[in-house]
Amino acid sequence: MGVFGTKNFMRDYLSRQIKKFGRVKFLQKRSASDFSESSAANGPSAEEIDFTNLPRHIAVIMDGNGRWAKRISMPRAAGHAAGAETFRTVANYCKKIGIDYLTVYAFSTENSKRPPEEVAEIMRLLDKYLREALEKMEKDQTRMKFFGDTDALSAELRELITKTNKLSAEIKGFQVNMCVNYGGRDELVRAAKRYAEDVKNGLPNELSENAFSDYMYSEGIPDPDLIIRPGGELRMSNFLLWQLAYSELYFTEKLWPDFDEREIDRAVIEYQKRSRRFGEVK
Ligand code: FPP
Numbered sequence: 586m587g588v589f590g591t592k593n594f595m596r597d598y599l600s601r602q603i604k605k606f607g608r609v610k611f612l613q614k615r616s617a618s619d620f621s622e623s624s625a626a627n628g629p630s631a632e633e634i635d636f637t638n639l640p641r642h643i644a645v646i647m648d649g650n651g652r653w654a655k656r657i658s659m660p661r662a663a664g665h666a667a668g669a670e671t672f673r674t675v676a677n678y679c680k681k682i683g684i685d686y687l688t689v690y691a692f693s694t695e696n697s698k699r700p701p702e703e704v705a706e707i708m709r710l711l712d713k714y715l716r717e718a719l720e721k722m723e724k725d726q727t728r729m730k731f732f733g734d735t736d737a738l739s740a741e742l743r744e745l746i747t748k749t750n751k752l753s754a755e756i757k758g759f760q761v762n763m764c765v766n767y768g769g770r771d772e773l774v775r776a777a778k779r780y781a782e783d784v785k786n787g788l789p790n791e792l793s794e795n796a797f798s799d800y801m802y803s804e805g806i807p808d809p810d811l812i813i814r815p816g817g818e819l820r821m822s823n824f825l826l827w828q829l830a831y832s833e834l835y836f837t838e839k840l841w842p843d844f845d846e847r848e849i850d851r852a853v854i855e856y857q858k859r860s861r862r863f864g865e866v867k
Pocket of ligand 1: 647648649650651668669687690692693696707711816
């Protein structure tokens with residue numbers, strides 16, 4: 586026996602877990618530390634993710650960049666730069682653990698009212714990350730889609746988006762949906778206008794929920810199962826208004842730049858405790 590009785594401890598632990606979950610279920614429950622080093626270092630609740638019951642689609646309101654920067658006496662731009670790095674970490678992690686879709690709110694229709702230098706900084710970051718994505722997406726088998734009125738963006742960004750869309754059409758894997766100049770109400774109005782146009786041209790004759798979904802930016806993509814909002818605010822801020830009908834919502838005080846793999850674990854674990862009834866009795 587080792588100094589701390591490791592062998593007995595492990596044997597007892599395993600038999601307790603098998604008793605609790607049954608052999609198959611327990612063996613299917615993989616530790617998050619299989620996927621992330623920071624998860625391994627962050628305590629026992631990492632064990633609780635059930636990898637047989639992952640949300641297929643996670644969406645995030647990346648809030649708290651400005652407050653994070655203020656806390657360390659840095660300009661807001663530093664908060665956005667840190668937030669963009671967090672996006673990279675979270676996207677890599679979601680892909681690694683088997684999430685199919687990650688949708689992030691990078692810039693809302695309302696964000697254009699921010700000081701021009703802040704808007705320019707967010708656009709610069711988008712430009713930087715899109716160039717990087719273009720280099721790697723084929724190798725990583727990661728595709729991207731853009732939700733929002735991208736016509737209003739700079740010619741350079743629009744060109745990058747066109748190239749990204751073209752490349753994405755060839756890719757089948759994990760998908761990032763980047764919401765840029767996006768607003769949920771704006772998306773609904775755009776959908777209504779496009780539908781009206783189709784009716785004028787004699788196309789569809791009956792409007793159903795399913796048919797109308799195809800007029801959204803999210804056409805063909807399952808609705809988000811889990812929407813995460815860091816930063817402590819308890820509102821949806823015009824995000825995915827059509828798609829969120831039955832999404833599970835997860836709010837946390839953590840600021841977005843402080844988010845990491847472990848925070849995603851926490852949100853997923855909380856999601857797995859919810860009973861999703863979709864309005865039915867279960
Ligand atoms: C909200 O925090 C965040 C934004 C409006 C911008 C988010 C943009 C990025 C993370 C960078 C670009 C994105 C990518 C994916 C490359 P806030 O500024 O409102 O924070 P506050 O509430 O603390 O002021």
